[in-house]
Amino acid sequence: MLDEVTITRAIVTTYLEKFSRALDLDVAIVGAGPSGLTAGYYLAKAGRKVGLFEKKLSVGGGMLGGGMLFNRIVVQDEALPILEELGIRTTAFEPGYHTADAVEAMGCLVYRAANAGLEVFNCISVEDVVFKDSRVCGLVINWSPVESAGLHVDPLTLRARFVLDATGHGADVVSRLVRKMGVRLLTETGSMMGEKSMDAHLGERHAVENTREAYPGLFVSGMAANAVFGGYRMGPIFGGMFLSGHKAARLILEGL
Amino acid sequence: MLDEVTITRAIVTTYLEKFSRALDLDVAIVGAGPSGLTAGYYLAKAGRKVGLFEKKLSVGGGMLGGGMLFNRIVVQDEALPILEELGIRTTAFEPGYHTADAVEAMGCLVYRAANAGLEVFNCISVEDVVFKDSRVCGLVINWSPVESAGLHVDPLTLRARFVLDATGHGADVVSRLVRKMGVRLLTETGSMMGEKSMDAHLGERHAVENTREAYPGLFVSGMAANAVFGGYRMGPIFGGMFLSGHKAARLILEGL
């Protein structure tokens, strides 16, 4: 005889444990796109305490649309080893180009990352960062429906040794930091350099090159990396996203 | 040297092949929640040609919210074998109650279903059914952003030997059929009986019992089953959803 109150207690109790574990993290990732999830997978696999915060209810949304809603994605040779490690099936198209099913790829990436120990918190918006001693050292979070309803409700806070901004084109965490603290970033100009027009080849290369620390305690990956350090956009080829997430994990592991 | 046009061709070409395969299906499932995906998994595993059409860009959205955004779900003993087959990790809470991580569970379910051969089409709204000889025999589909933008654009059509309405509380396919054709359903009253208030125990039992054919060619599963045949709602316990999807697959396989 199933009992509603036991179901409620089971959910509330185990979520509270998960939430409490996340109050003091090695790494807090913001954004559940491909680069954030890949970074989360490698960090969790390395035994680190890592949480990922996504403002939507769904995870990995953008990747699911393929190109113009044709839900297939393309990856180049360099990224194949990562897809193979994760178990995502690919099909060769032309030399150097492989396709995968967008839905299958995202399901697999989410599953592998969570299974490796990444704790994902969805419907959470990151309002701000904790900032002490000229360093980013945590996140200020809220339920995202609270934000979209325009309600005046205070956030809560968590501590993290490193934050990874994997929020895509907007580079939301970095741009919020710049707006609120007026800091000088570790870019050529000291400020956000902006994403450029499309050049798939350069865009893919830049996404990996630009994956690095943008401010003490704060790394960037994926399209956020190109938005912060100035790189081309690349469209529905996702190899660079996987490679960027992988590199972000490696750099942060070195820092921990 | 990556080339944008080759990337575009790779996506368009492979999507067209996927789309073309879906024009004549054994089973067309509507709705990418847990019961629809589970049904899709078992039908694909049985070698059937099965496509799933979801109006959102994301898949499995509702399950991801756990209860009140506390993203954990509960399953009862009866459903454990299905979760084990899929590879979803669970933790015992109290005798008879197990919890799982909502994000991991959904990622896994999506991955396993797609990997088994289910072809998922997201951002597709099902506007209507094809109806011939007093039988549902296909779907009338459109891009869902076209519908949300209120644009006047004609749909396209696909043929399917069976349709499964797994659209949740609204039972969208069944209710559209009733509204447009005025048919008498295979329910006690001949019309949609409506979802009831909450009783988790009865709700779970009803979701499985009500999983059956609602009209020649058209099955229902999950909360749509309770909405059509009249059952209680059950909240964030998901065993019934997995079992309902499993049963839907079994019944349809018998019909094929």
Add this chain to the structure above:
Amino acid sequence: MLDEVTITRAIVTTYLEKFSRALDLDVAIVGAGPSGLTAGYYLAKAGRKVGLFEKKLSVGGGMLGGGMLFNRIVVQDEALPILEELGIRTTAFEPGYHTADAVEAMGCLVYRAANAGLEVFNCISVEDVVFKDSRVCGLVINWSPVESAGLHVDPLTLRARFVLDATGHGADVVSRLVRKMGVRLLTETGSMMGEKSMDAHLGERHAVENTREAYPGLFVSGMAANAVFGGYRMGPIFGGMFLSGHKAARLILEGL
């Protein structure tokens, strides 16, 4: 030396002449989709005084989307003579099926109809009909942006010996008449019978069969015919629309 006020006078003066001519028409067509434009073409060609009123700024909008935004349309053999008369190029696909470019087809149809003498008034919403002696005998019109802005502004009125409702799925003129006057239509049940689910074959046949007088003074064509007399929908095949418009013109010419 071009002068702004002369330009303004040229437009206002010639529009007023056009508007004045439309105050007493042989036929007032509502809706600039394929059936309404085809009817307008044949009526104008027959020398009748015919005006067409469309609530959007654009004309022929729905046809332009092809199926799911793939902007090609299909026509069957029976309708080929009409397309040939209009000058729309078609390509054979499979026996019995021909395709045309949606944009070219609509441009051509609009051009031929206007060139034949059809006067088109766009951005005009038809709020109601003039009703005297148990007969529809005119239209009550307003600027459609006035209506969409919810402004309280009175309409103007025009007289017509016959009105053709070619407004598509909604059958706006007929449904407004029923709601305001509570009249009994010339359908089997006396009321609007509603469009059915999809059956392309029956839908095409019904669209032509249902093209007739729905109430003294008021004809229906295209999807409005199926909505009023109860017919199947047919998706992005447009032969029935051209044939329905042709038949509507013929029936009305007989009545004039």
Add this chain to the structure above:
Amino acid sequence: MLDEVTITRAIVTTYLEKFSRALDLDVAIVGAGPSGLTAGYYLAKAGRKVGLFEKKLSVGGGMLGGGMLFNRIVVQDEALPILEELGIRTTAFEPGYHTADAVEAMGCLVYRAANAGLEVFNCISVEDVVFKDSRVCGLVINWSPVESAGLHVDPLTLRARFVLDATGHGADVVSRLVRKMGVRLLTETGSMMGEKSMDAHLGERHAVENTREAYPGLFVSGMAANAVFGGYRMGPIFGGMFLSGHKAARLILEGL
């Protein structure tokens, strides 16, 4: 016996052929107003491979409103030869001023352009350009309903030897290029100079004079030309639009 799946296949197959042909163009025109369509007509007539991308479902929308919804347009003597070549009927108003029916004119222009070989893609928004070696060499496109729904979906890409920005007052392509790449335009100031207030005489002259290359690989015509190079607006006189489109075609043909 018409079959829904054959209709669907006919549309999808022929659209894919059309779409594939457009992946590598001589000229990609953005915007289906009078200058873009006129340019498309002359380029197609010259045998070039030319595609036109319009974000609305409808084509030629603005011209259809005449002035203040009085749907007549004015053209001056200089543009008459173009209207005569296209087959648009005009009526003399005062010496130097001719009027035409807005609906007939647009239908005719669309029809002639498509018939000459221009391939029109509607409901497509141009998100960005492809940019290589300091030159615009393609478009980044998406379904426009995807954009209006705010969905996070990647675009696709096409290559073109020349791009023509005929998007009207906003000069969308040029302004996007400036915002994303920070380039210096071929204008007097190096940046967009903005449309001025109204002077019909100067506006018409400027629209033609300003029709030229705004950045390597990127031309402008119509009101976009005035917005980029700084010209007056002119209201509902359309001769300059036809002449501008004609000039744009001539300049681009010289460049090919």
Add this chain to the structure above:
Amino acid sequence: MLDEVTITRAIVTTYLEKFSRALDLDVAIVGAGPSGLTAGYYLAKAGRKVGLFEKKLSVGGGMLGGGMLFNRIVVQDEALPILEELGIRTTAFEPGYHTADAVEAMGCLVYRAANAGLEVFNCISVEDVVFKDSRVCGLVINWSPVESAGLHVDPLTLRARFVLDATGHGADVVSRLVRKMGVRLLTETGSMMGEKSMDAHLGERHAVENTREAYPGLFVSGMAANAVFGGYRMGPIFGGMFLSGHKAARLILEGL
């Protein structure tokens, strides 16, 4: 030296006096269109204590639009004496038809009514009526911006010996009364009979004939009269509105 606080006190003090006078009225009119204002003019002129409540900030809005924003109105011979008494200039058009400037007519009517003693309260929505002993005997009012903001704020109340519903097509007061109290109206059917399609001749005649008591204590005038007792609509001819307001005043004066 002008002082802000004195200005504020002047307004608040004199408004409160005006508001207090309105708490116990001979007649409360709802709606500041032509029939309501005309009734208010004649009632005030007869020395009665009469208040008018209008939900918009502006008064007489609909009349200002003429027909299709062409801001002229038409009146027939029968209504000329009223316009002459008010001082509205008219111009003969054809025998039996006179035109007036919409803006001038409304300004004059508002001015004459207020000058005669009618107290107008704008931005006030009438939420309900006071109902005692099977009779309407007052209004329940609120600020209309409170209502449009969806704020939960209680209304205030005023007493009136008679209420006149001059709210136009919706007959808001009557329809609210029917919905809340389920009463039987003094119409042929006992319920609201609804406005019909257009017949200017009958519409004008009905508007006057239908001006009478709809329920004890509650009269109707103008289009509300046709909506309640079932009459045709008439478009931008306003003689019937003036005559209806005049008749309403006469009937209510008899009742007082």
Add this chain to the structure above:
Amino acid sequence: MLDEVTITRAIVTTYLEKFSRALDLDVAIVGAGPSGLTAGYYLAKAGRKVGLFEKKLSVGGGMLGGGMLFNRIVVQDEALPILEELGIRTTAFEPGYHTADAVEAMGCLVYRAANAGLEVFNCISVEDVVFKDSRVCGLVINWSPVESAGLHVDPLTLRARFVLDATGHGADVVSRLVRKMGVRLLTETGSMMGEKSMDAHLGERHAVENTREAYPGLFVSGMAANAVFGGYRMGPIFGGMFLSGHKAARLILEGL
């Protein structure tokens, strides 16, 4: 040295304790208006375990607006003892009428109720009831911003021996129960009888008389009582609300 994570832990931990206590209640009150808060005060004072669930972030909102935003309220003699017990200051106006400051009154009521032990949960919407053995025995709750954002997220559940619907005009809990379960209420007609027009005297009397059990396990108070059992509305006099809350508490205490 204040620490963010300790602040977060303090809030999460103590809220969870509060939430857990609320999973099994003697009484669950829905709606934080005056009748709900008064009932909560008396039930908590009697030592019962009572929780109140309010969908807005704020509590007592409607009372704060006084009448038409003039933020004063009126109470009659009968209710004075309750205001005196709570400590709300009143001023005599005319014999039988007392006024109080709306803001002070609501602050006081909220404070006294919470201080007496009522646990208030705001921003919580009650989606449904738990229904077993033909009796209401709990609530189905969710974050209200989740609902207003239209997110598909499952609710949680709590058990209560009695539920009090104090949701005001809509009687949300009762109307939801009727819609979902089709039950027959304990009213004269078996269904909701609807709020009537205004009669302050009868409205106040009815609000108290109608405060009773509407269905086994489910009581109603305040305006919800009038909406369910059919009573007049009364405007900004609040004595009846306090008396209704008091009576609801007394009746439920008898039932416990």
Add this chain to the structure above:
Amino acid sequence: MLDEVTITRAIVTTYLEKFSRALDLDVAIVGAGPSGLTAGYYLAKAGRKVGLFEKKLSVGGGMLGGGMLFNRIVVQDEALPILEELGIRTTAFEPGYHTADAVEAMGCLVYRAANAGLEVFNCISVEDVVFKDSRVCGLVINWSPVESAGLHVDPLTLRARFVLDATGHGADVVSRLVRKMGVRLLTETGSMMGEKSMDAHLGERHAVENTREAYPGLFVSGMAANAVFGGYRMGPIFGGMFLSGHKAARLILEGL
């Protein structure tokens, strides 16, 4: 027997005459608030050909709200002669302060101005100015519902020897001119100086002092004068508005 088509013809014909007269004006006033209407009254009374263009359907809207919806206005001694000339009744409040009924005042002002010969065009938005030889010499107008619907429809144009911007706080005509032409205004700084905070005394004085030519051919009055030349705001005292309108008329008459 009233005839709908004659009514329509009466309106269209007389409006066209009115519209045609307005194509070549002595003065074009923008905005139907108190200063614009007062200026219009005096200019028309002086026999000038003057038109007023208002974007709302209603005229004089802001004045109707009094202060905080308390619909009374205040005027000081200096403005009394103007109110007396117009026939607006006032009541002395304290020495130097008089009150008037907001509704009566506006009705009277509209009536007197129209009666004196001012031609008012409502629901017309002024999109831009005609600009020739470094001088404003006309208006670019459109239906305002076209603008609020975001439709792409060209405007029409009229010529005027002087334009008066009486659009209130936004000074819409001046700010549009600055944005489009980048001209230097006749203010101290050459650009718009902005309205200041409140000082009723200075605000009233400034409104009159700042009433002057802002650019060759373009005058400002009322709050637009303070917004352009930098003045305080004054709240619900309207003497300055009447005096400003009067002065604007005098200055323009000198210029004509």
Add this chain to the structure above:
Amino acid sequence: MLDEVTITRAIVTTYLEKFSRALDLDVAIVGAGPSGLTAGYYLAKAGRKVGLFEKKLSVGGGMLGGGMLFNRIVVQDEALPILEELGIRTTAFEPGYHTADAVEAMGCLVYRAANAGLEVFNCISVEDVVFKDSRVCGLVINWSPVESAGLHVDPLTLRARFVLDATGHGADVVSRLVRKMGVRLLTETGSMMGEKSMDAHLGERHAVENTREAYPGLFVSGMAANAVFGGYRMGPIFGGMFLSGHKAARLILEGL
């Protein structure tokens, strides 16, 4: 026998008295959050004539949400004496940290402040300040629903010796003053310095330190103090808010 009109008179009369008292204040506080209410409590307790203006219908809204809707708040040792004086119950969590119930705390604070003599005006938006002799000396107010409805209605005005901006993150009064008058503030830079990212420890300290005069006649408290003078944010710990309100009252009392 309760009478509606007496109820209305009671409310209108006593509100007018309250409103009239507020036209000439010692202190006008803007914003009903914790710092504004605390300041109001201490100023009223000291016998000053003090009014508080809040744009929402509800008071103290933000505090009610605790952190992330978990409606508990935290206070540190330093603020305990204030909570004890007010009567808010607290519970020790860890050394230095105390928790309180958010709803109870706010109810208590509102009640104590109103009871001490603070007059609260809700649903009032502060549009601007009165500014004379280089000093803020009053408020320009309106109904906030008028503002949210975008209605053009003039405000009213009140005089105050001091204004306290307690509007939170936006510092609405200060930022409006800067925008309209271009004044130099008493901050380090002369302009608003902006709120920083989160550091709970520094944020709490800054909120108190920054509580001071921002411009002659205008003080700031709470988060507005940090926004104006540049301080960190602190999340759901409220001690600093109470202390800031206390300090603001003390400083203003010194100034009076």
